[in-house]
Amino acid sequence: xxxxxxxxxxxxxxxxxxxxxxxxxxxxxxxxxxxxxxxxxxxxxxxxxxxxxxxxxxxxxxxxxxxxxxxxxxxxxxxxxxxxxxxxxxxxxxxxxxxxxxxxxxxxxxxxxxxxxxxxxxxxxxxxxxxxxxxxxxxxxxxxxxxxxxxxxxxxxxxxxxxxxxxxxxxxxxxxxxxxxxxxxxxxxxxxxxxxxxxxxxxxxxxxxxxxxxxxxxxxxxxxxxxxxxxxxxxxxxxxxxxxxxxxxxxxxxxxxxxxxxxxxxxxxxxxxxxxxxxxxxxxxxxxxxxxxxxxxxxxxxxxxxxxxxxxxxxxxxxxxxxxxxxxxxxxxxxxxxxxxxxxxxxxxxxxxxxxxxxxxxxxxxxxxxxxxxxxxxxxxxxxxxxxxxxxxxxxxxxxxxxxxxxxxxxxxxxxxxxxxxxxxxxxxxxxxxxxxxxxxxxxxxxxxxxxxxxxxxxxxxxxxxxxxxxxxxxxxxxxxxxxxxxxxxxxxxxxxxxxxxxxxxxxxxxxxxxxxxxxxxxxxxxxxxxxxxxxxxxxxxxxxxxxxxxxxxxxxxxxxxxxxxxxxxxxxxxxxxxxxxxxxxxxxxxxxxxxxxxxxxxxxxxxxxxxxxxxxxxxxxxxxx
Numbered sequence: 001x002x003x004x005x006x007x008x009x010x011x012x013x014x015x016x017x018x019x020x021x022x023x024x025x026x027x028x029x030x031x032x033x034x035x036x037x038x039x040x041x042x043x044x045x046x047x048x049x050x051x052x053x054x055x056x057x058x059x060x061x062x063x064x065x066x067x068x069x070x071x072x073x074x075x076x077x078x079x080x081x082x083x084x085x086x087x088x089x090x091x092x093x094x095x096x097x098x099x100x101x102x103x104x105x106x107x108x109x110x111x112x113x114x115x116x117x118x119x120x121x122x123x124x125x126x127x128x129x130x131x132x133x134x135x136x137x138x139x140x141x142x143x144x145x146x147x148x149x150x151x152x153x154x155x156x157x158x159x160x161x162x163x164x165x166x167x168x169x170x171x172x173x174x175x176x177x178x179x180x181x182x183x184x185x186x187x188x189x190x191x192x193x194x195x196x197x198x199x200x201x202x203x204x205x206x207x208x209x210x211x212x213x214x215x216x217x218x219x220x221x222x223x224x225x226x227x228x229x230x231x232x233x234x235x236x237x238x239x240x241x242x243x244x245x246x247x248x249x250x251x252x253x254x255x256x257x258x259x260x261x262x263x264x265x266x267x268x269x270x271x272x273x274x275x276x277x278x279x280x281x282x283x284x285x286x287x288x289x290x291x292x293x294x295x296x297x298x299x300x301x302x303x304x305x306x307x308x309x310x311x312x313x314x315x316x317x318x319x320x321x322x323x324x325x326x327x328x329x330x331x332x333x334x335x336x337x338x339x340x341x342x343x344x345x346x347x348x349x350x351x352x353x354x355x356x357x358x359x360x361x362x363x364x365x366x367x368x369x370x371x372x373x374x375x376x377x378x379x380x381x382x383x384x385x386x387x388x389x390x391x392x393x394x395x396x397x398x399x400x401x402x403x404x405x406x407x408x409x410x411x412x413x414x415x416x417x418x419x420x421x422x423x424x425x426x427x428x429x430x431x432x433x434x435x436x437x438x439x440x441x442x443x444x445x446x447x448x449x450x451x452x453x454x455x456x457x458x459x460x461x462x463x464x465x466x467x468x469x470x471x472x473x474x475x476x477x478x479x480x481x482x483x484x485x486x487x488x489x490x491x492x493x494x495x496x497x498x499x500x501x502x503x504x505x506x507x508x509x510x511x512x513x514x515x516x517x518x519x520x521x522x523x524x525x526x527x528x529x530x531x532x533x534x535x536x537x538x539x540x541x542x543x544x545x546x547x548x549x550x551x552x553x554x555x556x557x558x559x560x561x562x563x564x565x566x567x568x569x570x571x572x573x574x575x576x577x578x579x580x581x582x583x584x585x586x587x588x589x590x591x592x593x594x595x596x597x598x599x600x601x602x603x604x605x606x607x608x609x610x611x612x613x614x615x616x617x618x619x620x621x622x623x624x625x626x
Contacts, residue, residue: 006134006165009175010098011036013141014069016178020447021436023057024071025050028112029162030100034071043441045432045486050077052476054084054097055429056436058155061094062217063413063437064447067148067156068094074101074159075113078120083423085124085155090420092214092298094153096145097121101130103163121157130159134169138178146181152298153217186316187297189323197268197293197311198327204266206287206340207233207333208253210278213240213419214271214296216412220244220318221454224270227321232332234344236260238272239404242415247385247408251335254405255355256347261286263340269294270317274305275420281306295320355406364558365506365583368398368495369406372467374559375493375580376406378566379465385410388457391434392416395427396469398502398585399495403467411457413448418472425475431466432479435488438462463570466492470536471500477545483575484549491569492577494542500534503584511538543579551575 004012010033014022021043026034034044047053050072060068072081078099088095102111122128127147131140137160144156169175201207215224221244228235228245234253237244245252253260261279267290272278274292279285281292282305294302294312303309313320335341359373366374383389388411394403395418409415416430437448439461448456473494483490497503498511505511516522518530543553552572554565562580569576 003169004134004175005032005036005169006137006160006167007032007036009134009137009169010141010160010165011040011042013138013178015040015042016138016180017142017145018066018180019069020444021045021060021441022069022071023047023053023060023433024098025053025073025077026071027073027077028100029165030071030073030098030160032165033098033100033160043436043444044071045436045441045482047429047432047482048478049476050080051083051425052429052432052479052482054081054095055087055423055426055476056433057097058084058088058091058093058095059416059426059430060433060437061088061148061153062091062213063434065149065217065219066094066447067096067145067153068433069096069098071098072100073113074099074117075115077113078115078117082121082124083425085121085157087419087421087423087426088153088155089124092153092217093155094149095155096141096148097125097155097157098141099157099159100165101159101161104161105163117157117159125155125157126151128157128159130161131164134164134167135175137164138175142178142181149181150184152300186319187314189295189313189315189320191323193311193313194320194323194327197313198324198331200266200291200293200311201231201233201268201328202331204333206263206265206338207231207268208260208264208266209233209235209268209270210272211235211237211241211244211270212272213238214273215244215317216241216271218271218297218317219412219454220270220321221412223318223321227325230325230332231328232335233268234260234335234341238277239417240415240419241272242404243409243412246410248410253344253348255351256344258285259344259347263287263343264290266290267292269296269307270321271296273301273420274307277420295324359406363583365581366557366559366562368402368497368582368585370559371495371556371562371580371582372399372402373406374562375467375566378563379407379570382567382570383463388414388455389460389462390414391438391462391464392467393427393430393434393464394418394467395424396467396472396495397500398497399467399469399472407467411455413456414462424469424472427466427468427472428476428479428483431464431490431492432482432486432488434462435464435483435490438464439488441486464488464490466490468492468494470494470496470498470540470542473542474536477542480545480551480575480577481549484546484551488575489573490575491566492546492575493566493580494577495580495582496540496542497582497584498538498540499532499536499584502534502586503538504531504535505538506584508538539581541579543577546575546577549575551577554578555581557581
């Protein structure tokens with residue numbers, strides 16, 4: 001047998017580790033790695049931009065609980081991959097980046113795409129390696145792969161110089177198979193701490209459980225469901241914690257979020273961080289006397305912000321919860337006799353009624369709420385939430401905010417969004433990753449649909465639905481071609497208001513006047529200021545991204561047209577982009593609602609009671625307000 005090349009050793013190492021798919025963009029010299037991987041049966045998904053490829057690989061790790069792998073060229077390829085490194089790190093997604101680099105003997109000479117990527121990425125990754133010889137490749141890749149998923153998941157990196165990739169092993173070099181990496185350890189809790197937190201929970205008058213995406217990643221649905229059934233405490237899912245328990249669960253407090261935060265006195269955090277999404281655990285959003293109990297796989301997270309490290313448990317959620325249940329014994333909150341539970345129910349009913357009124361708004365052009373509600377009604381007539389056959393991806397300030405509230409899910413990891421960094425541009429990469437994870441490629445089944453330890457919906461193919469703001473879609477719209485190339489029947493809705501947050505005009509003539517004022521052409525109004533920094537072109541034909549690659553492109557301007565387009569897109573069997581025309585929206589001060597109101601006003605007085613509930617009625621309470 002001919003001696004192995006470095007590319008072959010790299011590909012075999014990935015195969016031996018159980019890697020089924022690699023995302024990326026090839027070029028010299030990493031194309032050889034991709035081809036050898038394909039020869040071994042590994043699927044390669046080639047993207048149009050490294051940024052989208054790294055987003056796909058990172059969220060693939062979240063969906064499968066195995067590091068997602070991305071392959072890029074050196075130099076500019078690594079620079080373009082940095083967003084995926086950051087996305088993986090801040091969201092705790094397991095991710096392995098492989099990148100080519102210039103020949104080792106040309107270091108410091110200005111070689112082709114030369115970059116000291118190890119030094120560059122070391123501060124931003126859990127590990128960064130460069131194998132010094134061909135026989136060091138398997139260990140470097142295995143160690144980086146293990147590092148990405150052990151402890152708090154995150155990114156790791158292996159730099160692969162061209163002379164390593166293209167090198168040939170000597171006839172005396174013997175390399176056995178790379179060993180599989182065992183599943184990460186699942187630490188349990190200290191009994192003394194368990195007793196303490198159990199006693200605190202039992203003393204609570206207004207307890208609350210917060211379920212984060214860490215709980216979804218931990219495959220803890222069964223244990224969390226058992227806990228909630230036992231103790232009867234209201235729970236609040238974070239955006240990507242939705243579905244760990246069904247949104248339809250009677251103890252779900254999401255529709256009364258601000259009331260729950262304002263009144264809770266003891267809070268159990270399950271894989272959720274007290275960062276900006278949860279207002280740091282601080283007043284005025286939270287009860288000033290609230291006590292926080294953390295259960296988290298990351299020891300570094302314990303005691304952060306308003307949390308008390310004395311009440312923190314470092315452990316695996318699915319392992320710790322049964323221990324906690326033992327200490328809680330037969331205790332339950334008894335919501336039927338709780339004034340706190342009664343107030344949550346009142347707030348929930350009031351907010352749902354207001355949301356229903358907004359959804360029924362007959363105004364044309366459509367509002368975000370009326371357009372998205374029409375999509376929701378139609379999709380759920382095609383596949384009810386309890387079937388678990390739709391994976392939602394959403395991004396874009398207004399679009400994401402509203403979809404968090406009105407698109408219910410009943411199973412974990414069926415809702416993906418911009419995450420902890422509120423990163424715009426993840427949508428297309430996430431949608432591709434979700435399609436590969438759940439539906440596979442060709443005859444290869446999806447890894448997220450097999451080897452599962454909890455229910456993810458009824459068996460069968462899942463429909464990937466991406467709900468995009470027009471600005472967010474623009475970051476990675478060319479990946480529609482990637483979807484078409486790999487036969488992915490992803491359904492994309494672009495909510496088109498002609499701007500970032502809001503547009504400038506509801507008709508083409510008015511927009512042209514503003515453009516003329518900006519460019520100093522035509523006969524502009526002398527007092528006109530022209531297009532704002534948030535403006536995008538009016539009436540852009542986003543549906544053409546689908547038609548140009550053989551997909552289906554549709555336009556919808558009314559709720560009735562939205563319903564028809566949704567059904568056509570669902571049934572067409574190929575990538576579909578529906579360009580949903582909505583009104584420009586109202587201009588005003590741009591801010592993230594939770595950031596602004598997390599800061600005490602004036603002399604520190606609390607925000608008037610009901611102020612945030614008013615925002616929840618309008619926006620679902622999670623996102624940017626105008």
